[in-house]
Amino acid sequence: MQTIIMTVGTSLLTNLDKDLQPQRPWVGQKTIGDPEQALAWMKRTDLELISAETNTYLRLDPTSNDALILLHSETPDGLECAQILKLFFEQELGQQQVSLVPLPGINYELEGSSLERMAELLKQLAESAKGIVTFAATGGFKAQAMIMAVVGSQLGVPVCYIHEQYKSLVYLPYLQPQVQPRIPRADLPDSGRDRSQIIQIRSDASHHRPRSWAKVERLLRDIPWVDLVRYDPHAYAAPKNSVKASNRKTEDGRHILWIHLHESQDTHLAVRVETTGYTPEHLELAATELRQRLGRLL
Incomplete structure (x- = not known):
């Protein structure tokens, strides 16, 4: 399992939805108001467009048994956004372990001592968390x-970030090179296939490929548990420039990951990455490694 520790902002409340229909019913209001009305709107809106937090959630692709810890500010609007997000994650997305944790002193009169307490709290949460830990410094x-980046670097916990306007999940670099990341390379069997035969994408479609494909191709060829990479239109179900676990397997039962690279409406590519893994643990480890490596590459 994984534990996602995510900061929560107020984009759920404050986004203006200039190009979105229908707009959120509370646009221009000081509060979101009726939770049921909010959930109804969120249910029929793309996760990418609801808020910064749901956009990140979409790209981290958690399972229902993963833990999600929402860190909210000590402000009324921060608490309201966190409460409604918790309801949405539980009721609409099926997350079974969602908790709210307040950040004392984190408000519009932010002081240095409050950030120090946040750093200590992050360390405690990371040390007590189960499974693979990820900091999502989104809202x-x-x-x-900044505090998440520093603490993540100290502990070797990956820190990711995305904003509504960005099209990919970004992993921040570790600030202390001597710190080893807490997530090891995925412990899957090595593929026995010749590495020059891993990528099987038609060469005559090169004019449709994003510029990032050359780097991604090298990355996939260098990962020993990647067995085969092919074009697959089903992989467009993955978020743009992100990884998603496929709902399909190979004929012999191995797990598949989807990658959707997107540069423009005419320049995009969807590929299936056949792994050497058979177990749920294999899938989780492979998805985690590939997601982080892709996030650091793009």
Whole structure:
């Protein structure tokens, strides 16, 4: 399993939805108001467009048994957004372990001591968390993202970030090179296939490929548990420039990951990555490694 520790901001409340129909019913209001009305709107809106938090959630692709910890500011609007997001994750997305954790002193009168307490809290949460731990420095005040980056670097916990306008999940670099990341390389069997035969994408479609494909191709060829890479239109179900676990397997039962690379409406590519893994643990480890490596590459 994985534990996602995510800061929560107020984009759920404050986004203006200039190009979105229908707009969120509370546009222009000081509060979101009726939770049921909010959930009804969120249910029929793409996760990418609801808020910064749901956009990140979409790209981290958690299972229902993964833990999601939402860190909210000590402000009324921060608490309201976190409460409604918790309801949405539980009731509409089926997450079974969602918890709210307040950040004392994190408000519009932010002080240094409050950030120090946040750093200590992050360390405690990371040390007590189960499974693979990820910091999602998505919402909230900018200073919160800075603290997450520092603590993540100290502990070797990966820190990811995305904004509504971005099209890919970004993993922040570790600031201390001597710190080893807590997530090891995926422990899957090595593929016995010749590495020059891993990529099987038609050469006559090169004019449709994003510029990022050359780097991604090298990345996939260098991962020993990647057995085969092919074009697959089903992989467009993955978020743009992200990884998603496929709902399909190979004929002999191995897990498949989907990658959707997107540069423009005319320049995109969807590929299936056949792994050497058979177990749920294999799938989780492979998806985690590939997601992070892709996030650091793009």
